[in-house]
Amino acid sequence: MLRTxxxxxxxxxxxxxxxxxxxxxxxxxTLNEESNIRACIESLSMFERSAITIWDGGSVDRTREIxxxxxxxxxxxxxxxxxxxxxxTLDTDAEFVMHVDADQRLVSNPRLIMERxxxxxxxxxxxxxxxxxxxxxxYWSRGFGQRMEWVAGVAGPSYVIGTPCIWRLSAARAVGNYxxxxxxxxxxxxxxxxxxxxGYKVIIIPETAEERFRDGFRGTVGKAYWYGCGDAEFVRNSxxxxxxxxxxxxxxxxLLLPARALLRAPTLFPFFAVFGIARASGFVRNxxxxxxxxxxxx
Numbered sequence: 001m002l003r004t005x006x007x008x009x010x011x012x013x014x015x016x017x018x019x020x021x022x023x024x025x026x027x028x029x030t031l032n033e034e035s036n037i038r039a040c041i042e043s044l045s046m047f048e049r050s051a052i053t054i055w056d057g058g059s060v061d062r063t064r065e066i067x068x069x070x071x072x073x074x075x076x077x078x079x080x081x082x083x084x085x086x087x088x089t090l091d092t093d094a095e096f097v098m099h100v101d102a103d104q105r106l107v108s109n110p111r112l113i114m115e116r117x118x119x120x121x122x123x124x125x126x127x128x129x130x131x132x133x134x135x136x137x138x139y140w141s142r143g144f145g146q147r148m149e150w151v152a153g154v155a156g157p158s159y160v161i162g163t164p165c166i167w168r169l170s171a172a173r174a175v176g177n178y179x180x181x182x183x184x185x186x187x188x189x190x191x192x193x194x195x196x197x198x199g200y201k202v203i204i205i206p207e208t209a210e211e212r213f214r215d216g217f218r219g220t221v222g223k224a225y226w227y228g229c230g231d232a233e234f235v236r237n238s239x240x241x242x243x244x245x246x247x248x249x250x251x252x253x254x255l256l257l258p259a260r261a262l263l264r265a266p267t268l269f270p271f272f273a274v275f276g277i278a279r280a281s282g283f284v285r286n287x288x289x290x291x292x293x294x295x296x297x298x
Contacts, residue, residue, distance in 0.1 A: 022114055025094040026052045028072075029163070033102035034061040036212065041070050043105040063102075092169070100164045101211070105133060108207035114166060117205060124171035124200035125192070127161035128209035129153045140220045141213035143271025148211065150257065155206040159244070160192040164209045171200050182237070184230030184286075184293035189245065190237075217274070224275045228282025229293060235283075236290065254280045 026047055028040060037054070044052060049071040056064055058078035067074050096118070098110055108128070117126045130152050132145025152162070172178075175194040178187050192202050215223065231249045235242055254276040261272040286293075 023094040024096040025092045026098045028054050028100050028102055030054055030063050030102045031057045032059045032061045033063045036102040037063050037066050040102045046109050096166055098166045103212040104164050105210045122201050124195045125161055125165055125167045125202040127165040127204045128207055129204055130211050131208050133210035133212045136213040140215045143268050144213045146268055155204050158202050158204050160189045161202045162188045184233045185227050186230040186234035189234050221278045224278035225282035228279040229286040232283045232286035249283050
């Protein structure tokens with residue numbers, strides 16, 4: 001039958017709209033990581049290299065050259081604190097950003113996790129449960145691995161999360177992103193506190209990521225002391241006074257974790273005792289004599 005203008009025939013069925021895949025950018029925070037950066041980038045093979053950016057705080061080794069050779073973007077900001085670099089990474093059109101340290105390796109595909117966990121609009125951030133990588137070396141590195149398993153290796157709601165983690169950027173912007181005025185180690189603590197006050201949740205998920213430890217005695221003391229200095233900066237700026245964080249430093253790290261090690265992993269008791277004392281020392285020192293920590297590192 002001939003079709004006329006009055007009889008155009010049946011309309012073609014409309015195709016169902018395909019759901020839009022969420023967009024994500026990846027940020028790797030670096031400072032002198034030439035021995036780690038290649039393996040870190042390779043562990044992110046589920047992403048196009050153009051979606052990865054190195055945010056470098058002033059490396060003097062080959063970190064930036066290796067990253068550029070591998071086809072990822074490199075942003076160099078010498079002398080900036082981790083807080084400032086994290087704030088910079090939130091300036092993107094993507095819906096999500098993933099922060100990774102150069103000594104961390106992803107095991108699970110973050111895109112699948114993103115679709116599952118962020119279906120709840122109240123979830124602002126997720127952190128992978130962390131474990132020590134097989135190439136971590138020595139007694140003190142083993143201690144860091146055990147501490148990480150106890151502190152950041154259990155899935156569920158959390159008070160604070162850190163790298164490797166994924167942030168929902170609309171939530172981050174709603175509470176003001178990272179506070180670049182924080183010069184020490186607790187920018188993530190402050191950020192998560194503001195998210196929770198804004199009605200959002202942060203969680204640790206059961207999918208794991210690996211972290212490479214190579215610390216000796218001096219590295220352990222230095223890192224714990226640096227954490228303690230950052231703790232003091234956070235508590236000093238908290239209004240009202242964050243007694244929960246004081247408890248974390250002076251009770252949990254100094255007393256409870258060493259006691260747990262004594263009962264469950266006695267050979268690691270010296271590690272937990274040293275770590276707790278060094279962190280408490282940094283906390284007391286930076287409480288009594290405040291310092292700008294922008295150019296300090298663990």
